[in-house]
Amino acid sequence: MALSPVPARRRPEPMIALINIVFLMLIFFLVAAAIAPPLDRGVALVQTDQVEGRAPPDAAVIRADGTLIYRGAEIGSETYLAARLSATAETVALRLVPDRDLPAARLVAIAADLRRAGADEIWIVTERGIR
DSSP states (O other): OOOOOOOOOOOOOOHHHHHHHHHHHHHHHHHHSOOOOOOOTTOOOOOOTTOOOOOOTTOEEEOTTSOEEETTEEEOHHHHHHHHHHHSSSOOEEEEEEOTTSOHHHHHHHHHHHHHHTOSEEEEOOOOOOO
16 A cells, blocks of 8 residues: 655744844843933932922913913904914914813814914923823
8 A cells, every 4th residue: 555645844934043133132232222321319309299380471271161361361262363473573383271171172173273363383281290
């Protein structure tokens, strides 16, 4: 009785060589890269837990109901843009300080109104929490 020939086995791909190369590159970059120099152990950082945050003086505050407040007075989007453009001869970046409870859709609508009125840049001022 004739036996069927044994099928040729495929040679496995050399994955070990690839893993070795990646591992050596990892070690090289960890040794060669300068991460960040450590702080001096004698330096104590300033704590800003009790600092009262204030909006920039040229920013418009947007309350939770969507009203714009600029320099203590209620103002419309176009009036705010006109006031900021009259303050300087060049284009300025408008800064908006939205209330935390302001719906995002309302903030986008106000920014779109300012864009349509001719604003080039609109910056949203937020609080950054470092914990």
